[in-house]
Amino acid sequence: MANIAEAGTAFVRTQVPGCDVWPHVVDIQTDLLRSLAMRFVVPLAPTSLMPASLPRRSCPLIKVAGVSPMLVPYEAAPLGKRSLNASKGSAKDRARAIAAALDAVVSGV
Incomplete structure (x- = not known):
């Protein structure tokens, strides 16, 4: 798994108005691919939506605007750049947890 913190990614962004399902996402795509029209993002959701059967480490908490x-x-x-607003902050301090969660989805570890 790539080191998200070293790649200069993991910025929390908001989607444009009308994207009510996932109002905040974490942009984890490396800036080396900034010329592409799409960004690879991971959505953020209220903890109340977490299924009880899901391991807690699979869905780490990311601080955004006090929550x-x-x-x-x-x-x-992937999400089109036009669907994203400016960065609302950095999630680099949670890069290891983000990488581990993505790894768990792919490898089950």
């Missing part, structure tokens, strides 16, 4: 929604790595997907 701590959970990362939803199993919903990671």
Whole structure:
């Protein structure tokens, strides 16, 4: 798994108005691919939506504007740059947890 912190990624961003399902996402795509029209993002959701059967480490908490929604790595997907607003902050301090959560989705570890 790539080191998200070293790649200069993991910025929390808001989607444009009308994207009510996942209002905040973590942009984890390396800036080496900034010329692409898409960004690879992981949505954030209220912790109340977390299934009880899901291991807690699979959905780490990411602080955004004074609240701590959970990362939803199993919903990671590309999203057009036009659907994203400016950065709302950095999640680099949670880079290891983000990478581990994504790794768990791919490898089950």
